[in-house]
Amino acid sequence: MKRKLSLLTLFTCFAFTGFTQDLGLSFSYFIPKNGYFSTPISPFSIRGLGVDITEFLAIETGASLYRMSGLNVKDLPFESRAPIVGPNFTLFVPVELVLQLKAAAVEFDIKGGAFGFYGFDQKINYGNLDKAIRDYEQWTVANASVNFKNHPGWGFHGGVEVTIYVTPQLGISLESNYLAGASKFPLKGSYSGGTNQIVSVPVDYKDAKIDFTGYEFSVGLIFATGKGGGGGAPGGNKKKYKRRRR
Numbered sequence: 001m002k003r004k005l006s007l008l009t010l011f012t013c014f015a016f017t018g019f020t021q022d023l024g025l026s027f028s029y030f031i032p033k034n035g036y037f038s039t040p041i042s043p044f045s046i047r048g049l050g051v052d053i054t055e056f057l058a059i060e061t062g063a064s065l066y067r068m069s070g071l072n073v074k075d076l077p078f079e080s081r082a083p084i085v086g087p088n089f090t091l092f093v094p095v096e097l098v099l100q101l102k103a104a105a106v107e108f109d110i111k112g113g114a115f116g117f118y119g120f121d122q123k124i125n126y127g128n129l130d131k132a133i134r135d136y137e138q139w140t141v142a143n144a145s146v147n148f149k150n151h152p153g154w155g156f157h158g159g160v161e162v163t164i165y166v167t168p169q170l171g172i173s174l175e176s177n178y179l180a181g182a183s184k185f186p187l188k189g190s191y192s193g194g195t196n197q198i199v200s201v202p203v204d205y206k207d208a209k210i211d212f213t214g215y216e217f218s219v220g221l222i223f224a225t226g227k228g229g230g231g232g233a234p235g236g237n238k239k240k241y242k243r244r245r246r
Helices: 002-017 126-137
Strands: 022-032 039-052 057-068 072-074 088-102 106-120 141-148 153-167 170-184 187-194 199-205 209-224 241-245
Touching: 022 039, 022 057, 039 088, 106 170, 126 141, 126 187, 153 209
Parallel strands: 022 241
Antiparallel strands: 022 209, 039 057, 039 241, 057 088, 072 209, 088 106, 106 153, 141 187, 153 170, 170 209, 187 199
């Protein structure tokens, strides 16, 4: 499975690169709500691939393959402040409208749109699930055994990006996005435990969802390779297709 994902993502990267003129390298991180700090799998991440509608407005997309350390599950009868799913591999694909405000050597982008995601190689974190059940039932011990059905998810996101061009060919970008999404993740099985005696409780959480809510941060370098000497800096020759970073 991992090998197939790597080959598929690598092929996608090469396919996207054929439509780009700027190359980028960045470090991106995702901090999920009630989850663990996560990182992308480099080099399987291309973002900011798009087309300019006007001088100040663009549509961008891309794809990132994340190694998620842990994500939470919501819409359960109980709450957990620790992730119940993970680690896993998550493919993340945004589509966004970008307002581009350009100065001599600085570009400030305001962006927002929708995204889709899909988690591969899902695992249940039984340590955190059992603890959440113990707190919910007020037991001293609890052990769960559940099965799940994995589904793709979607959500909305918004954020800002600041790019400072040190030279016409080299820029430094800082970006922050807030993501709010979910995917269906029904759980079925049972858990057992108690305080003075052991009991068994059936589990059928049809409305359970993976909570894909949190902040994404990126720090990157942009290498402008456009022809005509304008490079990628604001005020240079305009390029219709661009690869902003990653």
